[in-house]
Amino acid sequence: MIRLLKPGLLAALTTLAVPAAASAHGIGQRADLPIPLWLFAWAAAFVLVASFVALSVLWPKPVLADARSRLLGRVPLALEVFAGAVGIFAFVLIVYSGLAGSQTATANLAPTAIFVLVWVGIPFASVLFGDVFAVLSPWRAIGRGVGWAAARVGGGLPAPINYPERLGRWPAALLILAFAWIELVWSGREEPSSLAIVALLYAAVMLLGMSCFGAEKWCRNADGFGVAFSLFALLAPLDWKDRRCSLRAPLVGALEMPQVAGSVAVVCVMIGSTSFDGFSQGTVWTGASGLAQQLSDLFSSLGFAAGTAVEAAYTIGLLLIVGLVSGLYRLAVIGMNRTGSGKPPTPELARGFAHTLIPIALAYVVAHYFSLFVFQGQATFFLISDPLGNGSDVFGTSQTAINYSLLSANAIWYTQVAALVIGHVAALVLAHDKALATWSNPRVAIRSQYWMLLVMVAFTCLGLWFLSAAAS
Amino acid sequence: MTLLLAHIGHWYHVLLYLAPILLIGLGLWWSSRREMRREREDAAEAEQTPL
Numbered sequence: 001m002i003r004l005l006k007p008g009l010l011a012a013l014t015t016l017a018v019p020a021a022a023s024a025h026g027i028g029q030r031a032d033l034p035i036p037l038w039l040f041a042w043a044a045a046f047v048l049v050a051s052f053v054a055l056s057v058l059w060p061k062p063v064l065a066d067a068r069s070r071l072l073g074r075v076p077l078a079l080e081v082f083a084g085a086v087g088i089f090a091f092v093l094i095v096y097s098g099l100a101g102s103q104t105a106t107a108n109l110a111p112t113a114i115f116v117l118v119w120v121g122i123p124f125a126s127v128l129f130g131d132v133f134a135v136l137s138p139w140r141a142i143g144r145g146v147g148w149a150a151a152r153v154g155g156g157l158p159a160p161i162n163y164p165e166r167l168g169r170w171p172a173a174l175l176i177l178a179f180a181w182i183e184l185v186w187s188g189r190e191e192p193s194s195l196a197i198v199a200l201l202y203a204a205v206m207l208l209g210m211s212c213f214g215a216e217k218w219c220r221n222a223d224g225f226g227v228a229f230s231l232f233a234l235l236a237p238l239d240w241k242d243r244r245c246s247l248r249a250p251l252v253g254a255l256e257m258p259q260v261a262g263s264v265a266v267v268c269v270m271i272g273s274t275s276f277d278g279f280s281q282g283t284v285w286t287g288a289s290g291l292a293q294q295l296s297d298l299f300s301s302l303g304f305a306a307g308t309a310v311e312a313a314y315t316i317g318l319l320l321i322v323g324l325v326s327g328l329y330r331l332a333v334i335g336m337n338r339t340g341s342g343k344p345p346t347p348e349l350a351r352g353f354a355h356t357l358i359p360i361a362l363a364y365v366v367a368h369y370f371s372l373f374v375f376q377g378q379a380t381f382f383l384i385s386d387p388l389g390n391g392s393d394v395f396g397t398s399q400t401a402i403n404y405s406l407l408s409a410n411a412i413w414y415t416q417v418a419a420l421v422i423g424h425v426a427a428l429v430l431a432h433d434k435a436l437a438t439w440s441n442p443r444v445a446i447r448s449q450y451w452m453l454l455v456m457v458a459f460t461c462l463g464l465w466f467l468s469a470a471a472s
Numbered sequence: 473m474t475l476l477l478a479h480i481g482h483w484y485h486v487l488l489y490l491a492p493i494l495l496i497g498l499g500l501w502w503s504s505r506r507e508m509r510r511e512r513e514d515a516a517e518a519e520q521t522p523l
Contacts, residue, residue, distance in 0.1 A: 038488035045492035339504075447507060450500040458493050465489040 037468040041461045044421045048460060051425045052453045055432045056446045062437035064255055064430070069239055069248035077243065083132075084141025091138035091203070093387060098196025102389030106379070108192040109387035114199065115183060116376045118225070120369040123232045127362060130240045131233035134219075137226055139206035143215030160214035168221060168261025171209075173269050175202075175224030177322065180273030184280060185314040187307055220258075227266055231257065231358050232365075254430055257355040264350050267357040268329060271459075272322030274364040275466055279321055280314065282469025292317065324462075328455050329357065335451030340439055352438065356430040356452070360459055363423020367416040367467060371407065378402045413467075420463045424456045431456075 090113075098110035105111045125132045134140065150157045188194040209218040219226045234253035239246045257263065279285055285292050295313035296306075304312060333350045337343075344352070378400075383389075385398035392398070431452045435445040 038485060041489050042492050045496060049496060443507070443511075447504060450504055454493070454497050454500055457496050461489045461493055465486070468485070468489075 037464070040417050041464045044417065044424075044460045044464060045457045047421050048424055048428065048453065048457050051428055052432075052449070055428065059429075059432055059436070060442060062433050064249075064252050064433045065437060067249045067252045069246040069252070072238075072245045072247055075240065075243045075245055080135050080243070083135035084138075084144070087136035087138040087141050090136075091199070095196045095199050097387040098192040098194075098199070100388060101192060103192055104389060105190045105192060107386075107389030109383040109389075110192040110195050110199075111190070112376060112379050112383055114195055115189075116373060117380060119179075119183070120365065120373045121377065122225075122229050123362065123365050124373065126229050126233040127235050130236040130238040130245075131230050133226055133229040134233075134240070137219065137223070139203055139210065139223070140215055140219050140226070142207065143210040143219075147215060160217065161212050163213045163217045163221060166261055168263065169227055169258075169266050170262035171222035172224045172227035173262050173265035175222070176228055176266065176269045177273065177318075179224060180269070180276070181315065181318060184273065184277055185311055185318060187311060221260070221262075228270055231267065231270075232362055234355070234358060235362060251359075251426060251430055254355040254358050255434075257358065259351040259354070264329065264354045264357075265326070267354055267361050268326040269322055270361040271357065271364055272325040273318065274361070274368050275325060275463065276318045276321040278368050278463070278466030278470050280317060282466065284469055285317065325459075328458055332451045332455035335454075336435075336448040339448040339451070340444060344438065349438075353431060353434055353452070356427045356434065359423040359426035359430070360456075363419045364463060366419035366423075367463060370415055370419070371412045374407055375402055375404060378406075416467055417464065420460055420467075424460045428453065428456055 094110050094113045097108055097113075101108045101110070122133050122136075147157055182189055182195075182198060206218070206223055209222050212218075213222075220230075221227070234256055235251065236253065237247060237250065239248050239253060280292070284290055287293070292310070292313050295316055296309045299309035299312045300306065330350070333346055333353065336353070337346045337349055340349075379402060381397045381400045385395045386392050387394075428449075432446075432449055435449050435452075436442060439445040439448060
């Protein structure tokens with residue numbers, strides 16, 4: 001037995017002693033780190049426990065709900081109209097590029113614009129400047145424009161149908177999941193024309209929904225992009241409401257997350273889909289005898305074509321990781337409910353604490369897509385001069401290239417770890433403040449957060465494992 | 473078992489990421505039990521104390 005164990009143990013100990021190597025999302029560089037990757041998970045767990053203890057001692061009362069914001073100024077209507085026009089122009093350009101341009105993904109503006117500038121760039125902009133997509137959204141701009149024109153010409157549009165409250169944000173959750181499927185699973189994602197058609201279909205669904213239920217109600221609940229970006233914007237220091245811009249304290253905005261049906265599903269899908277992006281790059285998933293191969297073989301044996309079998313395997317992987325994230329959050333909520341002797345009820349608690357997941361969703365976006373944004377984002381400079389990939393040079397920048405030495409692999413790894421740790425500490429702060437507001441007895445409130453702490457540590461270690469798996 | 477150990481290099485790292493979760497979970501479970509016991513003792517003492 002000892003003889004059998006020896007080589008394995010020796011190999012394990014040797015690997016543990018050797019400094020780790022990590023590569024970042026989307027680039028081939030490898031980082032030389034002074035300590036093994038798994039030690040970062042231990043360090044992150046320690047930071048979370050230390051933060052939890054500090055919060056228990058130094059934060060005895062809920063304070064976030066009472067924080068005041070300071071009015072900075074008013075925003076002219078013309079700016080909103082201009083931003084809407086920019087959004088419509090950008091949408092038309094992306095769709096036209098996809099349909100009429102080169103079908104090589106790297107030479108066409110559409111894939112980079114959709115997967116990098118919109119899906120990653122707008123969350124970053126939202127966290128810094130507030131809900132920029134609310135004013136840039138092409139369908140919302142069209143909807144508001146039609147409403148304005150109808151009011152001027154024919155006395156306004158007919159009253160919209162009442163949006164079913166039970167539906168809540170479930171349509172947005174499903175649309176985010178569908179987009180994640182397109183990004184991570186669908187084989188047609190590399191074809192600009194297919195992406196353009198999907199973008200047109202999405203816009204059609206949005207316009208139809210807005211015409212039935214009203215522009216604001218539909219965009220707030222069913223626009224997957226609008227809902228996801230608005231959640232990131234809640235973390236921004238700038239708050240834009242009724243054409244007023246205010247400055248608010250950090251994290252205070254997260255409390256404004258609407259507690260409606262499907263709100264938990266939205267954040268769980270956001271975290272789960274980003275997690276699957278990391279997990280699907282690791283050897284556990286992609287290895288020669290990895291899970292993807294085994295699932296593909298299973299579907300092939302059931303008669304699926306090779307491509308469809310791979311897509312089916314990846315679909316199952318995506319759903320499983322989203323399910324895992326939802327299950328972990330559910331575990332935290334059930335634990336909190338039991339600590340609080342069943343009050344408030346579990347569904348109410350789940351929605352009440354859903355805002356604590358927003359910083360985690362942001363942390364995962366930064367950790368997984370930061371390097372993609374920094375490197376592939378540079379492609380915008382040459383793609384904007386030649387959006388169709390047909391050799392044009394509108395702004396004289398078509399000959400620029402991506403500078404891969406802009407960030408070292410070490411810098412990317414440390415940014416990823418810092419994002420995960422800061423995101424989870426922020427989540428702990430939000431959960432601690434909410435617990436103090438939920439339970440009148442501070443001892444019960446703190447004990448209820450044991451579960452949240454455990455789940456946050458699990459999320460952090462899971463995130464770091466996915467990142468390290470992608471690096472191996 | 474032999475097969476499992478022969479492939480230890482493929483899965484041992486999962487344990488390294490799982491270990492902090494298990495350790496903290498164990499610590500929180502122990503701390504929670506201790507606190508609840510103390511609360512029960514406090515409550516019992518308060519009941520026995522004459523007014």
